[in-house]
Amino acid sequence: MGYDERFDLRATVGEDDSLHDECGVFGVWAPGRDVARITYFGLHALQHRGQESAGIAVGNGRSVLVRKDRGLVSQVFTDADLSALNGKAAIGHVRYGTAGGGGFDAAQPHFSLIDDVTIALAHNGTLVNTTGVRRELVQMGVPFRSETDSEVACELIGYFTKKSGHLRVGIRHAMQMIEGGYAMVLLRENALYAFRDPNGIRPLVIGALGTEGWVVASETCALDIVGATFVRDVRPGEIVRISDGGILSEQGLEPRPEAQCIFEDVYFSRPDTVIRGRSIYSMRYEMGRQLAREAPVDADLVIGVPDSGMPPAEGYAAQTGIPFGEGLIKNRYVARTFIQPTQEMREMGVRMKLNALSDNVAGRRVVMVDDSIVRGTTSKQIVRMLKEAGATEVHVRINCPEVKWPCFYGIDTDVQRQLISANKSVEEVRDYIGADSLAFLSLEGLRRCVPECGYCDACYTGRYPVRIPEAFSAGKFLDGFAPTFPYDDGEEASVPPVEDVRMDAPRD
Numbered sequence: 001m002g003y004d005e006r007f008d009l010r011a012t013v014g015e016d017d018s019l020h021d022e023c024g025v026f027g028v029w030a031p032g033r034d035v036a037r038i039t040y041f042g043l044h045a046l047q048h049r050g051q052e053s054a055g056i057a058v059g060n061g062r063s064v065l066v067r068k069d070r071g072l073v074s075q076v077f078t079d080a081d082l083s084a085l086n087g088k089a090a091i092g093h094v095r096y097g098t099a100g101g102g103g104f105d106a107a108q109p110h111f112s113l114i115d116d117v118t119i120a121l122a123h124n125g126t127l128v129n130t131t132g133v134r135r136e137l138v139q140m141g142v143p144f145r146s147e148t149d150s151e152v153a154c155e156l157i158g159y160f161t162k163k164s165g166h167l168r169v170g171i172r173h174a175m176q177m178i179e180g181g182y183a184m185v186l187l188r189e190n191a192l193y194a195f196r197d198p199n200g201i202r203p204l205v206i207g208a209l210g211t212e213g214w215v216v217a218s219e220t221c222a223l224d225i226v227g228a229t230f231v232r233d234v235r236p237g238e239i240v241r242i243s244d245g246g247i248l249s250e251q252g253l254e255p256r257p258e259a260q261c262i263f264e265d266v267y268f269s270r271p272d273t274v275i276r277g278r279s280i281y282s283m284r285y286e287m288g289r290q291l292a293r294e295a296p297v298d299a300d301l302v303i304g305v306p307d308s309g310m311p312p313a314e315g316y317a318a319q320t321g322i323p324f325g326e327g328l329i330k331n332r333y334v335a336r337t338f339i340q341p342t343q344e345m346r347e348m349g350v351r352m353k354l355n356a357l358s359d360n361v362a363g364r365r366v367v368m369v370d371d372s373i374v375r376g377t378t379s380k381q382i383v384r385m386l387k388e389a390g391a392t393e394v395h396v397r398i399n400c401p402e403v404k405w406p407c408f409y410g411i412d413t414d415v416q417r418q419l420i421s422a423n424k425s426v427e428e429v430r431d432y433i434g435a436d437s438l439a440f441l442s443l444e445g446l447r448r449c450v451p452e453c454g455y456c457d458a459c460y461t462g463r464y465p466v467r468i469p470e471a472f473s474a475g476k477f478l479d480g481f482a483p484t485f486p487y488d489d490g491e492e493a494s495v496p497p498v499e500d501v502r503m504d505a506p507r508d
């Protein structure tokens with residue numbers, strides 16, 4: 001198998017404090033097509049989900065080749081790299097790390113050797129119970145390159161596959177052990193697999209590439225860019241296998257109560273992505289209208305904070321009749337990875353990215369709509385900029401509820417003390433960001449704007465669909481905040497020792 005580490009800089013990644021995107025995964029099965037370039041385009045469409053590293057693995061019938069590195073998709077792959085990645089199937093990944101640091105070795109796809117077979121795995125989400133499993137695998141002599149949860153899943157699948165002789169059995173057994181949020185694509189030399197956590201927390205869709213092939217991706221915007229048509233979601237707990245034999249589905253795990261991440265609708269997904277038959281754009285537009293019903297204000301101009309605040313700002317303006325206009329100009333060449341760890345540099349990062357347009361805001365009472373406040377850095381900076389540009393009043397409207405609780409399923413906001421709304425009342429946050437008024441959309445209002453289904457809304461409510469083991473959450477909740485787990489019996493699930501897991505009869 002091939003493995004390219006020409007650009008392994010191993011430098012530390014700067015810590016950005018805003019609400020990060022999460023990873024994006026992509027997979028394609030299309031013999032006879034340029035699968036590496038298809039994946040490259042797919043990853044471009046998913047770039048907003050992670051800017052830390054990018055990687056592609058191809059399967060050519062004999063082996064699996066992996067090329068990955070730190071940086072944006074356009075920085076990691078040259079034309080020559082793509083030309084060298086020939087095969088009939090490929091998977092790809094863009095990463096914003098939630099576990100195991102940001103070095104080269106944490107870049108995905110991860111890979112594992114099962115005798116003479118290589119598998120490559122790409123993961124969006126976070127697993128909450130991999131510490132003990134990793135320790136056991138290490139004791140059994142399994143080598144690890146990184147500290148990430150995703151690599152543990154990859155090696156665990158490798159371990160069970162070796163034991164059973166069948167990859168689908170390996171995946172199924174790994175799924176029985178791992179807990180948390182995951183949408184995964186996995187490649188071997190002659191097959192592509194896609195599978196999803198049993199609550200369906202992280203998104204994963206299947207598309208058809210004409211009559212020639214299949215695509216799987218985190219969002220439908222990645223299907224559009226490669227000319228694939230949406231077929232359906234990968235179902236919670238389902239394992240899909242695509243090979244020369246066609247497309248097969250099996251239920252790897254019984255589905256649990258549905259808990260799709262509602263933050264996908266609020267912030268993570270691209271506006272042109274469609275979830276449950278509705279575009280994200282239309283949902284955010286509705287959130288803006290609902291926000292206007294719940295928190296109207298007398299003003300002269302409605303502006304959105306680029307990017308994700310734009311559709312709700314349009315909705316807010318349409319509902320109130322206040323004119324919508326551009327108030328902030330975004331420098332589209334600033335990637336988030338350049339924002340630095342100190343507060344001074346963070347503030348500079350916001351200024352590098354956004355500037356106020358005084359032509360529109362000077363002398364006006366402005367409503368500024370954004371999707372979320374996490375630490376408050378963005379809002380504080382922007383309110384100041386707008387006032388410096390001559391806005392007479394700045395009323396901040398946020399199209400989701402207060403983010404008070406940490407996320408453990410794929411977003412790097414797992415420490416509650418960093419969340420401004422966990423520490424301050426709405427009035428205190430208003431004072432901190434220097435706004436004339438501040439309002440958040442209610443949870444009921446938000447639910448009205450999104451398709452009806454089961455959602456995870458733990459970052460607003462503290463109701464977590466998957467139990468967080470105490471060892472994993474230690475030190476991450478503030479005193480006085482007790483998370484609840486509405487779907488389980490109060491017992492922490494015990495993970496059976498890896499070696500003791502019984503193998504069913506092979507089903508491949």
Ligand SMILES: O=P(O)(O)OC[C@H]1O[C@H](OP(=O)(O)OP(=O)(O)O)[C@H](O)[C@@H]1O
Binds near residue numbers: 377
């Ligand atoms: O309160 P904070 O900690 O500053 O985080 C909240 C901000 O972070 C996100 O924007 P981001 O800049 O990540 O991306 P965007 O350009 O896609 O909106 C989000 O849209 C808010 O604007």
Ligand SMILES: NC(=O)CC[C@H](N)C(=O)O
Binds near residue numbers: 022024106108
């Ligand atoms: N944001 C994500 O989905 C990250 C995936 C995985 N937990 C990693 O850190 O690599």
Ligand code: SF4
Binds near residue numbers: 201263411456458
């Ligand atoms: S806690 Fe929030 S961000 Fe995390 S999966 Fe649930 S809804 Fe999404």
Ligand SMILES: [Mg+2]
Binds near residue numbers: 307309370
């Ligand atoms: Mg933003």
